[in-house]
Amino acid sequence: MTCDRLVCANCAGPVSEGRCPVCRAHRERVHRESPLGGLSPATLFTLVLALLAVAFLAQRVAVA
Numbered sequence: 001m002t003c004d005r006l007v008c009a010n011c012a013g014p015v016s017e018g019r020c021p022v023c024r025a026h027r028e029r030v031h032r033e034s035p036l037g038g039l040s041p042a043t044l045f046t047l048v049l050a051l052l053a054v055a056f057l058a059q060r061v062a063v064a
């Protein structure tokens with residue numbers, strides 16, 4: 001997801017140019033959310049596997 005093609009409702013300019021405060025606020029919000037939204041399915045799958053492994057190990061430690 002990029003904001004290159006978005007048109008600002010306030011200044012009618014491209015949001016990516018950041019002409020007005022509304023543009024800049026929207027651009028910052030999009031860029032701040034992008035790290036999570038830009039994760040690939042493979043990366044998410046790896047993260048889930050890692051969490052499961054940690055949970056499994058923690059459970060074994062707790063039982064033993």
Ligand SMILES: [Zn+2]
Nearest residue numbers: 008011020023
């Ligand atoms: Zn604007």
